[in-house]
Amino acid sequence: MGHVTGDGTVGKALAVLDQVAAFGRPVRFSELLAQSEFPKPTLYRFVQSLTNQQMLAFDPDRQTYAPGIRLVRLAHAAWEQSTLAPIARPHLDALSKVVGETVHLAQLDNAHVLYIDKRNAANPVQMYSQAGKVGPAYCTGVGKVMLAFLDEDTINKVIAQQSFHIFTEHTLADAAALRSELDDIRTNGYGFDREEHEPGIICIAMPILSEGGRVLGALSVTSTTNRTTLAGLEAYVPILHETAVKVARDARNWSFPDYNTNQATGI
Amino acid sequence: MGHVTGDGTVGKALAVLDQVAAFGRPVRFSELLAQSEFPKPTLYRFVQSLTNQQMLAFDPDRQTYAPGIRLVRLAHAAWEQSTLAPIARPHLDALSKVVGETVHLAQLDNAHVLYIDKRNAANPVQMYSQAGKVGPAYCTGVGKVMLAFLDEDTINKVIAQQSFHIFTEHTLADAAALRSELDDIRTNGYGFDREEHEPGIICIAMPILSEGGRVLGALSVTSTTNRTTLAGLEAYVPILHETAVKVARDARNWSFPDYNTNQATGI
DNA sequence: AACTAAGTTTCAAATAATGAGACTAAGTTT
DNA sequence: AAACTTAGTCTCATTATTTGAAACTTAGTT
Numbered sequence: 300m301g302h303v304t305g306d307g308t309v310g311k312a313l314a315v316l317d318q319v320a321a322f323g324r325p326v327r328f329s330e331l332l333a334q335s336e337f338p339k340p341t342l343y344r345f346v347q348s349l350t351n352q353q354m355l356a357f358d359p360d361r362q363t364y365a366p367g368i369r370l371v372r373l374a375h376a377a378w379e380q381s382t383l384a385p386i387a388r389p390h391l392d393a394l395s396k397v398v399g400e401t402v403h404l405a406q407l408d409n410a411h412v413l414y415i416d417k418r419n420a421a422n423p424v425q426m427y428s429q430a431g432k433v434g435p436a437y438c439t440g441v442g443k444v445m446l447a448f449l450d451e452d453t454i455n456k457v458i459a460q461q462s463f464h465i466f467t468e469h470t471l472a473d474a475a476a477l478r479s480e481l482d483d484i485r486t487n488g489y490g491f492d493r494e495e496h497e498p499g500i501i502c503i504a505m506p507i508l509s510e511g512g513r514v515l516g517a518l519s520v521t522s523t524t525n526r527t528t529l530a531g532l533e534a535y536v537p538i539l540h541e542t543a544v545k546v547a548r549d550a551r552n553w554s555f556p557d558y559n560t561n562q563a564t565g566i
Numbered sequence: 567m568g569h570v571t572g573d574g575t576v577g578k579a580l581a582v583l584d585q586v587a588a589f590g591r592p593v594r595f596s597e598l599l600a601q602s603e604f605p606k607p608t609l610y611r612f613v614q615s616l617t618n619q620q621m622l623a624f625d626p627d628r629q630t631y632a633p634g635i636r637l638v639r640l641a642h643a644a645w646e647q648s649t650l651a652p653i654a655r656p657h658l659d660a661l662s663k664v665v666g667e668t669v670h671l672a673q674l675d676n677a678h679v680l681y682i683d684k685r686n687a688a689n690p691v692q693m694y695s696q697a698g699k700v701g702p703a704y705c706t707g708v709g710k711v712m713l714a715f716l717d718e719d720t721i722n723k724v725i726a727q728q729s730f731h732i733f734t735e736h737t738l739a740d741a742a743a744l745r746s747e748l749d750d751i752r753t754n755g756y757g758f759d760r761e762e763h764e765p766g767i768i769c770i771a772m773p774i775l776s777e778g779g780r781v782l783g784a785l786s787v788t789s790t791t792n793r794t795t796l797a798g799l800e801a802y803v804p805i806l807h808e809t810a811v812k813v814a815r816d817a818r819n820w821s822f823p824d825y826n827t828n829q830a831t832g833i
Numbered sequence: 834a835a836c837t838a839a840g841t842t843t844c845a846a847a848t849a850a851t852g853a854g855a856c857t858a859a860g861t862t863t
Numbered sequence: 864a865a866a867c868t869t870a871g872t873c874t875c876a877t878t879a880t881t882t883g884a885a886a887c888t889t890a891g892t893t
Binding site for chain 1: 573574575576577579580583584586587590591592612614615616618619620621623632633634635636637638639640641642643644645647648649673675676680682697698699700
């Protein structure tokens, strides 16, 4: 996930942190070293520093490193202060209650979808446990509706960063297919996931746009092909739109980091 | 929250990150500077680097900094890999279903309680705790039961770090009162929160201990004095114990960072 | 006992961090 | 509207830290 090093030692150390997180499992020093651009002692010292700082956790039995508990603490503050979650919370609760299906709140993060909050149909838990998960933008409902309403330059840059990995037989295969889909979404004002990411999973997604038309995030209602159809999901358009408008209204007073001005998208 | 700098530039930068998080609200550069040990240009460069790295988010309208979205992504990995949450998840679900009250899963983090997971009551209590949230150890149910089963040396060091701030008329006022309470907890095998942190809020808490007797975390069932009593909560002891044993069993194969060997507790 | 691989330490050279001070921009007072 | 104040940004010589080749230690083979 293309982060810019070049912020000196800090940037390099955080790149190592990302590397550990990217493994998705506890990882040995030698595994990190094998794919690292840093020489052995340099990498070693970074890992040591990060472990001292509890940004990494070291398991002495297995001699493995994993992202550390300090991140959980820090992320709570980030989630409360730098995401739509606290603003959207009551509206997401209300939406969840009415539709009785899984609902998601997402934001864009470096050309990827970052899930910020969620309500399950069954157990109404709200927590970043489920938040913090990253997903592809080109084959999720929330991803596509957010892309659709970015400005042309940003769209191009974000599309260039998509992998277009084929997850199912319905996954959009290339930039052209995606662009055409984004046109449809702009026309309708909302979009679908037609089993593009997981077979049997469909969703309807609605962008959250500021009054100035800037993309703040997206909402979605997810279900399965066993339980409903795309046409069935379309019944949620009015309440989704209403919810998105309410969130945008409450977010008016709150200007949060502009996706278009971070160096990860190179703008 | 006493972190050890001295890991060079990395440690210093992370101290700044903690400082921003500690504010609990977006903060201006000058506010950071006022309470910083770093000279202006040094602090300035740290804040710039962290912002570039999206560990901080800058709001250009208000000229304020807040913990950044990258933390949310990283914390998801930490939560899944370095906490009891994934192991305890099914057991917490089951517990929540049976007791129908708010249940918490917590771990110790530098002499403080870190809430790792939560299930809301069917009949929701208005209370604000979530994963990633930090709380005091000396006046919460989960905090006290975890302290009780640490070894003597560690207890002493952790007690020395407690603030003993008086939240309610029932808050334990000093180390002596806490030590006496810990003795009771060791005798019973579980503990209570007797409105020590918030008026009207009571809980019963059970430690999660490894077979070797090491403290892994704690579980609690929380309710209000309107709905039940301490004696009423005591009915949950069997299922709490059973749940704690199951979590410990599933965690057997998983050795996670030892609280006793990080330099933040100075051991 | 010899070999191998993983992890750790050393130390001189190279590089990056440091911070006093100067500068700019924006807002406030006279 | 000029002088003043304050917050934020930049510069550059000095200083301190990072760097990494190489050597070493440890633990696990063969």
